Amino acid sequence: MKKNKCIVFTGGGTGGHIYPGLGIADEFRLLCPDIKTIWIGASSGMDKKLVEKSGSIDLFKGIPSGKLRRYFSLKNFVDLFKIIGGYICAIYLLLKYKPLVVFSKGGFVSVPPCLAAKLLNIPVYTHECDYSPGLATRINSRAAKKILVSFEKTKDFFDSKKQQKVIVTGNPVRPIFYTANATRGLEFLQVKPTKPILLVLGGSLGARQLNELVFENLDWLCEHFIIVHQTGKSQFDQAVAQKNVNPKRLASYMPYAFFYAEMPDVMASADIVLSRAGSNFLWECAVTGKPLVLIPLCGAGTRGDQVENAEYFTSKKAAFSLVGKEVSSDNLKNILLEMLNVNKRKTFEYNVKKLVTNTKPALEIAKLLEKEVRGL
Structure with a gap:
């Protein structure tokens, strides 16, 4: 040695x-x-x-x-x-x-x-x-x-x-994702779910496109979901300001700048995840068995890796994806309405879990x- x-x-x-x-x-x-x-x-x-x-x-x-x-x-x-x-x-x-x-x-x-x-x-x-x-x-x-x-x-x-x-x-x-616990996640969020929990994540730095999509449709989203939104630091203040416009009507909106050690448990507590399509994050979702709605980063300045990742998960019927010009409020609402169906979510959960090997x-x-x- x-x-x-x-x-x-x-x-x-x-x-x-x-x-x-x-x-x-x-x-x-x-x-x-x-x-x-x-x-x-x-x-x-x-x-x-x-x-x-x-x-x-x-x-x-x-x-x-x-x-x-x-x-x-x-x-x-x-x-x-x-x-x-x-x-x-x-x-x-x-x-x-x-x-x-x-x-x-x-x-x-x-x-x-x-x-x-x-x-x-x-x-x-x-x-x-x-x-x-x-x-x-x-x-x-x-x-x-x-x-x-x-x-x-x-x-x-x-x-x-x-x-x-x-x-x-x-x-x-990370090993902690294999032991993620939904109850601990709900305790951290201090929420008793009366509606499905939609976890919105744009990666560790946040994602402006995703954030703006949430802000534009906040009333509609709050009507159907509890929204747990990791904004990234750059737009966290904007998210808080959005909520403060009408705290009572937007009581279901919960913005966070960033999740650290709480992330696995928060993810486990979610019913649906709306996110970019970075590979690491997708496999964390697969381990926790989460249905996915993906809006991959694409266009100038990217090599298209997130689009490829999203296509793979979509081909396995483990995710919906909106790419490029497909990204719109109407298309997002249509997909999320479909995901309100419990049986639909269970099918996606089953398919995403199949992607995870025994090792x-x-x-x-x-x-x-x-x-x-x-x-x-």
């Missing part, structure tokens, strides 16, 4: 690149309590707060992070220097801590540590949660000893040489990392 016993996790930018990694870290710590866990994330943004608040990681280290864009932007020039700076910092951190392995959960910040690990001959494992690999994963795969994916079809996006390194693990979900991907990945660090 090597003298310096630690493992580095890397990833960030959004909760979708952090929470799955934390789930793996939780499982890994149970398997290898003697090995220190370190997370390399962005020095700015939410990474540090989410990682440290989780209690899943022993030490967080931030590095400069620049975005990798597929289109022309003047920001590419500035971010190039951030990426170079991140690479230099990553080399320093890896030399200092000498990890046994680097595990990447994706996001732009993961690229410098993976490339630095390759330079220093440290094994790299990288995981892609989306149906098609993003640019960060494509770059990281060049440094990777193993490429872990959520979908069998994702293999086809890699060349024949890299396919030999691919392992289909499924998407890691826990986070644990299976943690076992792969255990084999690597133990030299098995």
Whole structure:
């Protein structure tokens, strides 16, 4: 066994690149309590707060992070220097801590540590949660000893040489979602449901399109549902102002800026989830067996991964989706009216639960990392 016993996790930018990694870290710590866990994330943004608040990681280290864009932007020039700076910092951190392995959960910040690990001959494992690999994963795969994916079809996006390194693990979900409890969720929300609970989530940063759709139809939504709405910090004050216009009529509207440890239980208490279509979030819903109404991020500035994720869940009759020009108040109301039918919801619950395998991907990945660090 090597003298310096630690493992580095890397990833960030959004909760979708952090929470799955934390789930793996939780499982890994149970398997290898003697090995220190370190997370390399962005020095700015939410990474540090989410990682440290989780209690899943022993030490967080931030590095400069620049975005990798597929289109022309003047920001590419500035971010190039951030990426170079991140690479230099990553080399320093890896030399200092000498990890046994680097595990990447994706996001732009993961690229410098993976490339630095390759330079220093440290094994790299990288995981892609989306149906098609993003640019960060494509770059990281060049440094990777193993490429872990959520979908069998994702293999086809890699060349024949890299396919030999691919392992289909499924998407890691934090262990706490497997024990999520609806009663605890209702206690946190302080609500006794007299109507179905509609949980609206736009991801860790919120989603303006979803938020505006809720604001535009608030009266109608409150008539039919109890709305639990994670707005993101940027529009939380606006949501509160909307409610304060008529607190009595909008008593069924419950805005929150962000859910932390309460998220699994809150999700378990919901009857329907209206959300974007980030892969990590979709699999959390699958584990908790929630019917889905998806409005995936699409158009300029996105590679279409959420549309692909939504299409997959829709094809399995586990979700409804509204894409691009289909997004309208009328279309949303029609779908939600259909979901008021209890039997319809039960059918969707059954179909979404079928997507979850008997194994826990986070644990299976943690076992792969255990084999690597133990030299098995």
